[in-house]
């Protein structure tokens with residue numbers, strides 16, 4: 043009986059612990075801006091790969107997943123349907139590589155505040171993170 047309870051407790055442990063978010067940040071937005079880019083590192087401690095399938099924030103109409111492409115001297119961004127996070131590895135969304143794109147933000151992001159974002163992973167499920175707002179540059 044005690045063993046069965048222990049097993050239940052193990053099964054009930056959320057898979058979320060398998061994913062860790064680090065260094066989540068964005069920038070303050072200038073007046074009138076409609077978009078903002080968010081950056082973070084997603085660390086997967088699990089032995090299975092995972093996939094970020096959706097992102098959302100109450101402060102934006104939608105949050106898209108973008109990657110950067112170098113087109114000659116021009117840097118363009120392209121929307122992707124998700125990000126792969128390798129088993130026992132990490133994915134870094136950093137300037138010039140990839141970002142979460144906040145589209146139609148509902149108000150400016152102010153330096154020092156936290157922007158709530160909900161991430162949905164294929165395996166680990168839903169996870170809430172906060173992006174710290176750095177200065178406008």
Ligand SMILES: [Cu+2]
Nearest residue numbers: 108119141143
């Ligand atoms: Cu973008």
